[in-house]
Amino acid sequence: MEIEPSFIEGCFVIKPKEIKDSRGSFFETFTKKKFYKITGLQTDFVQDNQSISKKGVLRGLHFQKGTHAQAKLVRVISGEVLDVVVDLRSNSETYGKHFSIVLNDKNNYQLFIPRGFAHGFITLSERSVFSYKCDNYYYKSAESGIIYNDPKLNIDWRLDSSEIQLSEKDRELPFFKNIDVQHV
Template sequence: MQIEQTYIEGCFILKPSVFKDDRGLFFESFNQKTFEEITGLNINFVQDNQSVSKKGVIRGLHFQKGEFAQAKLVRVIQGEVLDVAVDLRKDSKTFGKHVSVKLNEVNNYQLFVPRGFAHGFITLSEEAIFAYKCDNYYDKASETGILFNDAQLNIDWKMDESQIELSDKDMILPHFKDLNI
């Protein structure tokens, strides 16, 4: 497995070694020891989540505040998404910047999103099965987010806004400048 640091400190792309033959394929999707050796991070994942989304659905940009902040390791089991992580660490030189990467069933890439980031994705394929590990439990009272089309963030979601579908709660998320973090 290769683990590459993105231009945002603490945010990594994991690229597994995929072994293919006429029977199919195999890859190791996560190895705690390798992850710790390369990143220097000691992560203890405590919760796994999975969602299924149709084309044009954006889930995000979400995060949990305070003691309930979560680091996430995200991947696509089927389909393709554009995955986005926004740096919300006020003391970071990349505060307010984002990284985006296409995750799909062909490249099998994963994105490690550290605590202190907002996270979201848009489904680019007809349907996508999205899975992620979290290092802290979900706490509804600590959840918030940022409006997906915030002008200050200037995220290219690779799809026209007329094709995008949001949940009711994601439609009313605050703008980046209005966050209380």
């Protein structure tokens, strides 16, 4: 397994080493010891989630506030998504910047997202199965987010806006300038 830092401190791209033979393939999706050795980060995941989405479904940009913030390890089991994170750490050199990466069932890449980030993804294939581990439990009262098409963030979601499907909740998320970063 290779672990590479992104340009945003604390975000890491994990590239598993796949072993293939006539029966199929195998790879480790996470090894705590290796992750800590390379990143220096101690992470204990307590909740696993999975979503299934059709092409154009955009989920995000979401985050949990305060003591309920979550670090995540995300990956695609089937299909392809554009995964996007936004740095909400007000003391960070990359505050307000975003990082995106294509995750799919061919490259099997994963993205580690530390606490203090908004996260979202859009399904680029006909269907995707998206999986993520969280280091903190979900609390509805702590959920928040940023509208996906915020002009300050200027995220290229790779699909025409007419193809994007949002939940009602995600349509009503605030702009980046209106979130309270002191409680992220």
